[in-house]
Amino acid sequence: MKTLQKIWRAVEEISAGVFFFGGITLIFYGVVMRYGFNSPKAWVEEVVRYVIIWGVFLGFSIALRHNQHIQVDLLYDKMPGKMKKFVDLFATLVSIFFCLAYTYYGYVLVEARYHSGMVSLDVGIPMWIVYLILPISGVLFTLRFIERLVQLVRGKDVKYDNPLT
Template sequence: MEIIRKIDAVLSKIDKFLMVVLASLATILAFINVVARYLFNSSFVWAGELVTYLFIWMTLFGASYGFEIGMHMSFDALVKALPSKLCKAVTIFSTLIVLVFLILLTVWGINLVKFDYMTGQVSIDLQIPFWIIYLAVPITMATASWRTFVKLIEIIQTPGIELKKRGPAELEEAEEVGS
């Protein structure tokens, strides 16, 4: 389990770093483009496209990180009202469903990248191959799958009675640990 935690910690640092860098670059580029447009009546044609791709990548890495800290929406009031063993079983089942979905998105993302690589399509302004742009999908869905797998292991190792006690404080603790 120690190796899993180390891998998860590295992924967490990478995700946070990329979110900050991508958001910063997109914001700075958008600001420079607005200044250029209004002060010099000229803007960078490619800036809007690049800002869009930077924000998409940032959002997908943020979504992956959200799986680590338990930030995604869940409706667990009903599940927590169940007896401990049933609560644990339902939690494991729902986590498995999410894991399968994320794995399918990873596979779909890989197929999308392969397809775009074969077609050779490029973006209009930047002339970047679409397969590079779409790499964000399989990368982030794979890391989200990993994080969900780690959560599944934690759920399996946690007694049902403890699962029933978890609540919004868990998110706050995860944010504090991640900081």
């Protein structure tokens, strides 16, 4: 099980990193072509947008794993321990249901774009490929929240996950 978790973490981090690095590399290429060679490439901006979006959506799962998403915990910090556990369980269950709906409707959107044959303007990338990150990230979010739920039920503190492990 630990090996599977390490592989899962590595795949998440490498894939998000590859998309971010690819996006930054394409931005650099676009700037050099535009200002260095006076030959702007119209397709670069569109592809960069899609690549960065994929990197961000894959990165959300990593942020969730490390509990580095935005949260307001002013009231939460003042609660007693049992109340905190109840709130954590409730929030995690609601998050799982949200992620399941997010995944389902992401799939519906991908399916609609696939059947419509819609493509991007400059490059002609099928839009279902662009939108495919929605159900993929939804599955990753759901798995992370289920992992969090299991840790909460086992009594482990998920509030401060160490990002270096």
